[in-house]
Amino acid sequence: MAKKEMKIRAWMDGDRAMVKAIIFHPMETGMRKDKQSGKKIPAHFIKEITCKHGDKTVLTCMWGTAVSKNPFISFRFKGAKSGDKVSINWVDNQGNTETGVANIR
Amino acid sequence: MNQSRRTFLKASLAVGGVAVAAGAGLLAPSRVLAASWPDKAFAATSVKDALSILEGSADTTESKDISVDAPDIAENGAVVSIGVETSLPSTESISIMVPKNANPLAAQYLLSKDAEGYINLRVKMRETSDVIAVVQSNGKLYSAKKSVKVTLGGCGG
Numbered sequence: 001m002a003k004k005e006m007k008i009r010a011w012m013d014g015d016r017a018m019v020k021a022i023i024f025h026p027m028e029t030g031m032r033k034d035k036q037s038g039k040k041i042p043a044h045f046i047k048e049i050t051c052k053h054g055d056k057t058v059l060t061c062m063w064g065t066a067v068s069k070n071p072f073i074s075f076r077f078k079g080a081k082s083g084d085k086v087s088i089n090w091v092d093n094q095g096n097t098e099t100g101v102a103n104i105r
Numbered sequence: 106m107n108q109s110r111r112t113f114l115k116a117s118l119a120v121g122g123v124a125v126a127a128g129a130g131l132l133a134p135s136r137v138l139a140a141s142w143p144d145k146a147f148a149a150t151s152v153k154d155a156l157s158i159l160e161g162s163a164d165t166t167e168s169k170d171i172s173v174d175a176p177d178i179a180e181n182g183a184v185v186s187i188g189v190e191t192s193l194p195s196t197e198s199i200s201i202m203v204p205k206n207a208n209p210l211a212a213q214y215l216l217s218k219d220a221e222g223y224i225n226l227r228v229k230m231r232e233t234s235d236v237i238a239v240v241q242s243n244g245k246l247y248s249a250k251k252s253v254k255v256t257l258g259g260c261g262g
Contacts, residue, residue: 016221029229031207047142058220064147066203066211066228068184074225077217 008102010086017080017104019051021073021088029065046071049090053080080104147210152202155210156239159200160246165239168193171249173238182230182255189249191222193242199224200241205234230255 004024011018023046030043049061051073058077073088080086082104089099149155156163174188189199199222200213211228222240230236230253237250 053219056217056219058217059224060215062142062147062213062215064208064210064212066206066208066230068227068229072186072225072227074188074223075214076221076223077219078221079219 006088006090006098006100008086008088008100010102011105012080012082013076016076016078017053017084017086018076019074019086019088019102021100023071023073023088023090023098023100025070025090025092027065027067027069027071031065044092044094046090046092049073049088051075052087052089053077054085143210143213146213147208149210150208152204152209152237155202155208156200156246159210159213160198160239160241162246165246165248168240168247168249171238171240171247173236173249173251175236175251175253177252178254178256179230180256182232182257184227185230185236185253185255186225186227187236187238188225189223189238189240191238191240191242191247193222193240193247196220196222196240196242197244198241200239201226201228202237202239203228203230203234204237205232206230 006021006023008021025046026044028041028044032041034041043065045065046063050057051059059075084104085101086104087099087101091097143159146155146159149158153163170193171191179185187201196216198213198215201211202209203211212226214224233254235250235252237248240247
């Protein structure tokens with residue numbers, strides 16, 4: 001799978017930080033069948049995401065297979081300032097993982 | 106079960122690591138696993154079961170302080186954008202349920218103190234259904250729902 005890196009945008013809106021991110025992931029439910037071979041496509045989806053502001057966890061997401069392909073995350077939090085680091089880490093059911101980092105604008 | 110799970114979550118948020126919480130002897134290893142990813146709740150086939158496993162109770166109170174932002178009609182069930190915003194104080198978690206999906210629980214978001222009661226995600230919907238947002242605030246469960254008409258299901262090929 002040609003892998004694209006996740007995209008994160010983070011910026012300040014008054015006293016709160018806004019974060020938006022997109023992860024490139026197939027999010028297979030395990031229920032779909034391959035049209036040509038008729039075989040089931042194995043489940044491949046992100047289970048857990050940890051969103052951090054510096055070292056502090058702001059948001060933990062537990063996802064099931066119902067989350068769409070190339071999932072989108074959006075959240076807001078307080079107590080940040082421009083220039084702070086935001087990181088997002090995900091782990092999928094096959095043990096793959098990726099961490100993305102962005103500075104708050 | 107619920108209480109210890111919450112305690113664990115708070116502990117792990119506070120110290121910033123599962124290893125530290127487990128190492129401090131606060132919890133039995135099974136609890137740590139249960140908190141990491143609620144597989145039973147995601148495998149549940151009804152909203153009630155999913156909620157009971159996830160939050161320890163299926164009793165929710167409808168709340169006007171939660172708004173579920175979703176389209177009235179979704180042309181493509183594979184990508185339905187859902188936003189949930191709540192003004193309830195000290196929100197601990199937001200769960201998204203799609204009752205007509207094979208497994209209703211779509212996602213659970215665990216919020217820290219700093220996070221605002223706002224999330225946005227995109228889910229797959231098999232057919233026309235309500236979307237239910239369940240918010241845990243101060244240990245109580247509140248819910249709100251919005252009906253979404255799906256013209257093309259999102260779980261097929």
